[in-house]
Amino acid sequence: MSYRILIVDDEINSLKVLSAGLRSEQFNVETATTAQEGVSMFKEKHYDLIISDYKMPGMNGEKFLEKIKALSPETPFVLLTAYGTIELAVNAMRKGANTYLTKPVNLDHLETVVNDALVGRPKELDDETPGKHQFLNIIGKSQPMQEVFSLIRRVRKTDANILVLGESGTGKELAARAIHYSSLRAGHPFIPIDCTTIPAELMGSELFGYEKGAFTGAAERKLGLIEMAQGGTVFFDEIGDLDFALQKKLLRFLQEKEVRRLGSKEKIQLDVRVLSATNRDIEEEISNGNFRADLYYRLNVIKIRMPPLRERKEDILLIARHYLDHLCKKNKKAVCSFDPDVIATFQAYSWPGNVRELENMIERAFILCPYDRINLECLPQKIRSLTNGEPAGCDEFNLPEMERQIILKALDKCTWNQSQAAILLGISRKQLRTKMKNIGLLTSD
Template identity: 45%
Template sequence: MPTQASTTPILLVDDDADLLRLLTMRLTAAGHAVQAVASAEAALAHLAVQLPALVITDVRLPGLDGLALFEEMRSRHPSLPVILLTAHGSIPDAVEATTRGAHAYLTKPFDGQELLTKVRQALRVNATGPAPFEGDGAWRREILSRSPRMAEVLAEARLVAGTDASVLIAGDSGTGKELLARAIHRASPRAARPFVAVNCAAIPEALLESELFGHVKGAFTGAQGHRQGLIPAAQGGTVFLDEIGDMPLALQVKLLRVLQERVVRPVGSNEALPVDVRVLSATHRDLEEAMTTGQFRPDLFYRLNVVKLSLPPLAERREDIALLAQHFLQTLAERHRKRVKGFAPDAVEALITAPWPGNVRQLYNVVEQVCVLATAPLVPLAQVQRALQMPAAEVLSYQHAKQRFERDYLNQLLKLTSGHVAEAARLADRNRTEFYRLLQKHGLDPQRFRTDLSDASGFGDSKTSGESTT
């Protein structure tokens, strides 16, 4: 594929000029950029200048041999994939090298198609290639990616960063919404001013207004002094409202007023304070659906959703998994004072093909587990497989786990009482008004539970059956 030439540079090392020429022709025809050298010493000199995506080296070389070259590359670049070319006499050495991290070996003479297959597999697990956007990429330095999907998102983010438009960042939990918000702030004219992040789901409803807008002394029990809110604290900069979909309706009205009038009124104060902030928001919820159920105000939605950026789940950007895993491993190894340097090739393949319901956050947790338990420089497949068997709940945030439990609990109560809200509220030790509010929050309709028996027997009337599907 011609488009891969600039992104898959391959280094060939062999002292057989004819074989070197043949391999170069085959790989170039397959769309790769090939650099050919005749010795291990020349290969090391090349690696000091430019790191390829893959090295293919003969085992028997003049001077420093291919196995010594492999060990040197492994110590300097532990995740750089290496394919060994062997004669029959050196097969045992090549097999031993694969146990120490070589991606594969091919016995001469080998089939050209087999070589290309091994090359494709090796490039798939390579985590050493450069990520795009390296020129002026300091603004998105925390976001490592070579995925085309992410490239589109980052290009749009870079464009919108130069404006003051409100941006709504959508994406599943763990996809990195706050990292993208910070990147937009760093690329904006407000970069020198504060960036303040607020998780609307993590702050109790009774305290959220005071946290956002501030309060004056005596505004409520326990307010012993004046306190600046988080929005005024970001004056001149950016406010990031994470999980905006969980903001209570009453507070949505007050936030809308802040966005429209550019003033903040602290709790208990009669004075409105002017604010100059840019608002970025994020949610894992479908806000358009929340509007139809009355859980989110349309006027606030349109204020926040001037530009929408959607982060793909990790399963849709698999090109980034090896890159992220290696980066996390290097960072965590330094933090935990471990000597682990990389993943075995089959371990990387397992990471790439895993489902990742918890997205990048789950990947980080898995890498941290294998790093802490690592006993060798390369993380083996078995250790990665054990880490991937962790229950999905372990990668949920506390707030999301609480929400899941709450919804399941309400479901069980409504099933137990056949949808009778008064009885369900009594069992939950909550008043009916509060219980209805909980049902609305989770989009639960008691009617659906009242019609279970009639629906199951097929004798539900048309009106009731219609209501039960809404």
């Protein structure tokens, strides 16, 4: 069964990239360049999910959302927004948008969000024994992951603050999303706040908002991200990077459950759950004086530790197969499997980048491998040499060669239409032409 998705954006390139990124056996994607057209398409056919840009000439994303919600309140709606207009989008979430994504959209993220919205709240979640090897989008059959699932099941419906720990790429954000989308707050906003990307001097007003005239340049009232999560969940990603001065303000919010916008005397009572994640050793940060111990104890009512992939070898093949299947379906390839050598190598490798590294490696192998079966030659040298049965004559993939292969594949896929290939590669046509010249596919003009 496939889901019908409608994407609305006035930028044609963005439409092309998003639909190419999502289109698969599972997702049947159609597009429109105006919200008006989107409304008529929706009235004519039913769609299971809508993705819409916020800023569009004519009807904007928020008005469009209102129309769709009036026609079909249950249809999931995902808003796309540029960094400067996040608060508009989050505001629109009050009117029923499921979530927002900032542009440029990370396609992996989009897919997770779409999966969450479409299949994230299946009925069997109320059953205490849902799919054994999967909890929402988190896959794992190993004992450590089963323990993570069981902990999530026990705490998801409480209001406990949860700190998710783990190395990079172990699925901390995935776990935070799974907690929110399987909690009673699932119908309310999930607001991720990346403490590493918002500049420290802006973080205070981003988190708590301000009143008109609170400082020079505060022309309008601005709601803070915490306030916008009302009823839902905020997720502080990389909490270890939160500015020391703001840690105190966050602690006060956690204690009092209220916020005060900058320049206002009024306190606003909030019902917001706080999840956070870090890959740092917070206890060490505390002893170095970089992190407040009192905040740590508040955030850390429950600790979930995402185990590194090397400590759950049973999951490697399960996740690898899942990811390969997904790529094969999406690209309509019939037979997709791994050579036994590859499986042995995967088991022997230590996966310092964890699941993200595994996913990237499979995607790379899928692009580079000319066969239906992924064999050792399609893996990077550093991992190929782990098993003794390395075939002779395998030349090392160097980066320029890999890039050449990827460009060739993309061009092939688009019957050498450069504009389309550039979209597929996520670069401009001009950049593509420069690269083609560099690798001798075009003569310099």
